[in-house]
Amino acid sequence: MKKIHIIHENNEWTRHLTARLDELQLPYEEWFLDQGIVNLSEEPPEGIYYNRISASSHTRNHRFAPELTESVLSWLERHGRTVLNGSRALRLEVSKVNQYMALNASGIKTPKTIAAVGKKQIIEAAEKLSETSFITKHNRAGKGLGVRLFHSVEALKAYVDSDDFEEPLDGTTLIQQYIESPDASITRCEFIGGKFVYAVKVDTSKGFELCPADVCQVDDLFCPSGEREEKPKFQIRDGYSDAIIQRYEAFLQENGIDVAGIEFIEDQEGTKYTYDVNTNTNYNRDAEVEYGRYGMLELAKHLGQRLNRV
Known part of the structure; x- marks a missing residue:
């Protein structure tokens, strides 16, 4: 029987949706993708697939959920299954750099942003940005994690050199114009x-x-x-x-x-x-x-x- 397949890694964020699906008496199945296997030699089940994997999955100890999901989505798309928020959506979900480039390509204005890998490079990026106030954020985060506001490069230096510094999951820190x-x-x-x-x-x-x-x-x-x-x-x-x-x-x-x-x-x-x-x-x-x-x-x-x- 064809059904709705919900791809996710967080029950707390999904139970509100499944309650509505129950209310409407729609057939569904949850695919909890924190771990798993993908048999590329088989065809996926019939139905539609809705991807709800989040960039913040690593904060719930589901470090490789996006990577596993990318394999699953590639498999589904290869077999022509209907996928809502497929591979392209996932790539944008886990990378703000990809988001900003896609938004700019569509003529949508984003804050001035510089991506940096390395502590020295983070400071250099802030100096290049030449903004009185700026924020840092992780390229792959979710829920506003890792976002900090600074009013000087000196304050940023103190943070980067301290024990409070948060290393981004993919190593990429964004230094971004602060919009008040x-x-x-x-x-x-x-x-x-x-x-x-x-x-x-x-x-x-x-x-x-x-x-x-x-x-x-x-x-x-x-x-x-x-x-x-x-x-x-x-x-x-x-x-x-x-x-x-x-x-x-x-x-x-x-x-x-x-x-x-x-x-x-x-x-x-x-x-x-x-x-x-x-x-x-x-x-x-x-x-x-x-x-x-x-x-x-x-x-x-x-x-x-x-x-x-x-």
């Missing part, structure tokens, strides 16, 4: 089937942990009962419309990406800088309850439609 948002926020645009679903405003005033999944919310978003409530970290921007949406949709089509969350930040002049493409996108429950639209439900419906075409 007037209201300390970014916008994340969600797409399913390559089409815009909604945009979320994310408060960044307390740091760079921007994963919208409920499990990623380390701190409570509200004050304790009886105290004044703070504004939620994630708020859906009702009726959001902008020309960048069409550029994002074209970018997704050009790169074979079916499901994604794309993040941008606006500076004080209103210029938008796109800095992250999440092909393993998640959704925030509280924001969706307030808005009355649910990403995982829309995704489950889309997977059902794609399955019916096979």
Whole structure:
């Protein structure tokens, strides 16, 4: 029987989707790819395949999940199986350098960025960038891991030479222009089937942990009962419309990406800088309850439609 095959390495991020698939009574099977084998001499099962492997898999001790998944996707695509977020999407997921080059090729503006391998080269890159303030981030990270803000090259030197320095998984550190948002926020645009679903405003005033999944919310978003409530970290921007949406949709089509969350930040002049493409996108429950639209439900419906075409 043909079914929906979900390729992933994180049950916490996938159970919301499988609950919706159960709700819609759609047949599915999970492929948990932290370890495994790929028999290249056999044909893959019938159905469609949805890839949810994340760049942050190594933080869950699933170091080689992306490499194993790349082999699986190559096998699936060789046999003509329908794959949502296939090999090209995976390559962009695990490399911000690849993301930025693909975004630029589609005419989408990204912050000035220099990639560096080696501690000495990180310092040289910051000097070349010639920005008063800049951030560092890992080329392969996820969830905002490894992101640090610096206001001088001297501060960066002190960090790089300290025990706090985080070596990137692939050895590549990005030194990037710091874009200051007037209201300390970014916008994340969600797409399913390559089409815009909604945009979320994310408060960044307390740091760079921007994963919208409920499990990623380390701190409570509200004050304790009886105290004044703070504004939620994630708020859906009702009726959001902008020309960048069409550029994002074209970018997704050009790169074979079916499901994604794309993040941008606006500076004080209103210029938008796109800095992250999440092909393993998640959704925030509280924001969706307030808005009355649910990403995982829309995704489950889309997977059902794609399955019916096979």
